[in-house]
Amino acid sequence: MNITPLMERYILHWGEMGTRWGVNRTVSQIHALLYLSPEAMNAEQISSLLSVARSNVSTSIKELQSWDLIEVSNVLGDRRDHFKVKGDTWEMLLTIIEGRKRREIDPILTMLRQCELEMHNDHETPESVKDQIRQMTNFVSTLTEWYAQVSELPKGTLITLMNMGAKVAKFIPGKKKD
Amino acid sequence: MNITPLMERYILHWGEMGTRWGVNRTVSQIHALLYLSPEAMNAEQISSLLSVARSNVSTSIKELQSWDLIEVSNVLGDRRDHFKVKGDTWEMLLTIIEGRKRREIDPILTMLRQCELEMHNDHETPESVKDQIRQMTNFVSTLTEWYAQVSELPKGTLITLMNMGAKVAKFIPGKKKD
């Protein structure tokens, strides 16, 4: 397998985009490469195809594994680890959302809740500021609760809902269908 | 207005979280500060409260304005610009999503579509790779289409839908209610 100009373009754009979302460029590039590749690849191949140091691949692979985005497959008679992406585009998205939620939203919620606790015996912070914090806490809680419910739905249901688009609004009780 | 320990904690955490999402720390901190503050603030105040250079505040303010997250308010008899956040938590979220979509998702879609065009007279890229690109294009298109529809719904409808959580799935045609 070698990188055609088409693939290069895809991989480079993906890497570029990753950086904007706080993801290391090499990590995104490897993910893009593995997404495109029909077969699993070993670290050596990735290293030479993307022209990055072997050690850099090692670190990035670990990062992708911690996100549960890739999996190892072993070939009989080959000691090296081979990697490929897990799931289809839809599952990829859900995995990324789940990861970011756990790593970034949950700590925010923890922080917000602790702020609410501290508020009680805090008499220097203006009431209006406390209100803003409370509002943010409620908002993030609601979002988290919504996500918890929706992420439990089967994939097929989610896809159906998405294809319905704005039509879901028609089912709001007490709302006229048009 | 001075920063109480509670506020400091909130602002620092927010700034920290911003960096993880590819947002400049100072930018996030200023947004957090303005969110908490009951009154609009001028750049000088922000600069001294957060202990960052005046010029840094100027740059960050521009960034927040380009995201449409803050607005200017002027006080009679005061030449300085005063800033405050726009909208409530919910509107903030929608604004941020809209901004990221426009800046980051739309270019991806453009790239993917161009890749699809190039595919036609590209005989070196394996068919399986082309398939993967096509699949990604369809996926991103569907998501974008869904977003376009949902973002048009009135805020109240969106909130109702969110509060319904997984219940919306009950209304899928051909599905038994339980």
Next chain:
DNA sequence: CAGTTATTTCAGTAACAACAGAAATTACTG
């Protein structure tokens, strides 16, 4: 229109994250 205040731009510095290459570790093999 000189003087003052507010804001922005710019250039250099500092801080940080990404990375390469070497060294060390681990896992295998005959």
Next chain:
DNA sequence: CAGTAATTTCTGTTGTTACTGAAATAACTG
């Protein structure tokens, strides 16, 4: 258990972005 292959860890370097402080510009005032 020596030797080899694969992987990881570590250290120093590079490249990038954030930031400061100074200078320039713009906006207002008496």
